[in-house]
Amino acid sequence: MTPTLDEIAALTHVSRATVSRVINGGPVAEATRRRVLGVLEQTNYRPNAAARTLAMGHSGVVGVVMHIDSHLLFQDPYFAQLLQGISDVLSEREAAMMLWVGNRTKEETLDNILRRGMLDGVIVTANYQEDPLVDGLLASSIPTVLVGHRAADPTASYVDIDNAHAADTVTSHLVKIGRRRIGHITGARGTGAAEDRLTGYRRAMQRAGLLTDGLIVEGDFNRASGITGAAQLLNAGADAIFCANDAEASGALETIRARGLCVPEDVALAGFDDLEFSAHLDPPLTTIRQGVRQQGSEVANVLFELLRDPNGGPRRVLLPTELVIRQSTVGGVQRG
């Protein structure tokens, strides 16, 4: 067992306060400092985190809440990358991370987090427009930052990408290469990402003076919905398809090729996310790259800023995205 502060004090013939000072950098004579430090090393002393938290009023622990479907957790590297980005910054700041994933109802998870207490702050993924878990966190006294955002709550701090802008960019790219009947397979309804990407698509189409009748079909971010969605859009005579993410796009590609059509000659195809496999599809997929890991570090940074100055008002960050043009929209281009 690690010794207590009192025991160190006894061993080194000073008061507990002095020992505390050499640990936390208070004023102490060089001679005694060295003596205490020696004993500290020898005894392999480690301060008790609970006692420290109790005395100081903060724990150095940040909660990370990713309450998403488990099958999504598996198939998508998004989760791992985001976590890595968050963890990068936390470890840099000597903070620890307490993690919750979605194996309970949102209400139970919320209760768990609040009951656990002593969290300096919380980072939570906010995919859906309505979410009791996010609501509860925001309503609590714990400083909270969202990954993603909800238009409904203007007081919340968040880090997100500009989904509408990015979708607009992709769609405009399809317009620019001469497509007229550009279809869109949406993401899962109720998610901010899906709604905003749809908005961006609509905006670009309208600006180009193109109609969208019969060219919007509902998907759910999964590959399967790309397969069925593409079938509908091809029947509607689409000459381009913008999928709400790359998983859908890979499904759409399957449908297109099954019909003997060529990409991009007959149908141009674009996705969103730039997952690992997207560059290795045949043909490689035009898509939107979002730096997920960077998103993670950014949200952690925002949280620390919030902790530093709690009265500075909500922080809102929109991270840039990048249109990655590959052969699924521009056939003869050289490989990148």
Next chain:
Amino acid sequence: MTPTLDEIAALTHVSRATVSRVINGGPVAEATRRRVLGVLEQTNYRPNAAARTLAMGHSGVVGVVMHIDSHLLFQDPYFAQLLQGISDVLSEREAAMMLWVGNRTKEETLDNILRRGMLDGVIVTANYQEDPLVDGLLASSIPTVLVGHRAADPTASYVDIDNAHAADTVTSHLVKIGRRRIGHITGARGTGAAEDRLTGYRRAMQRAGLLTDGLIVEGDFNRASGITGAAQLLNAGADAIFCANDAEASGALETIRARGLCVPEDVALAGFDDLEFSAHLDPPLTTIRQGVRQQGSEVANVLFELLRDPNGGPRRVLLPTELVIRQSTVGGVQRG
């Protein structure tokens, strides 16, 4: 802010001790219990975790340490699945999870964990035979369970799969379908999984009276090493290739087809892991399925058992695996 026990006591005109009793289920008159419970609800009281930990001597927090390369974290769903399995059991037991991933050196991470203290137990992935992080954890006073194991340490509790047995099974399957020159692309050297799978391969070959000269090439669990490794093995006249994991196998498949060879007619191919994509390769891949999520819940269960009875000696669990036969080894078989 959540009120303190003293404040509740004042509001309800009883002592702090009594309030504590109604919370933790001590003997208390039904009348007062109801009265206190009411105030507890109204004030939305939440016990202070740090104070509780300090008083009780345990925190209800379990550390989970996955110190692996970040690119491995991304490409492999193993991480997410394992985490999910662990989390399933932890949340069931009302425990919280503190997570460390590998964005520091192992020594720094170890120091972080130990410094954090107040962890009831730790679960750590032990991929390499030598690992200062695992060593440090085992040497500490914190109850620790490994995912994977190291032959060197007989006192450690762990949960693993029987890699040698599984590899033996795959190799024997290849023998059974008539292959004689069965090559093996190993995993990353120094990892227990790679060594044990190699051992199993060797064992099966020897039992079948087959030679392995020139049929073993070193890989590193990545797709790229499958590509180059397969080239070497084909040059050596292999009529079957057993890869240490599915990622390698997908690379090997690329090489084989690039040479105009047919799978399984010219070269049979097998992997290990049964990742999501493995069933969708062309042809679908014969491989070993290991229930990673189950592995996660099992290791958590083992930890709790260890906490319940610390003197029960080390717990060692080998989870079963399953040979999944697909068309990459048995051509004409119906899809499953």
Next chain:
DNA sequence: TTGTACGCGTTATCAT
């Protein structure tokens, strides 16, 4: 520069 003493919020022991 150093020591004393109190507070942090709970649990647990001992009286009553």
Next chain:
DNA sequence: ATGATAACGCGTACAA
């Protein structure tokens, strides 16, 4: 059944 009171280990004004 209930109420004092002592831990739990540490930080920190305040005093010396």
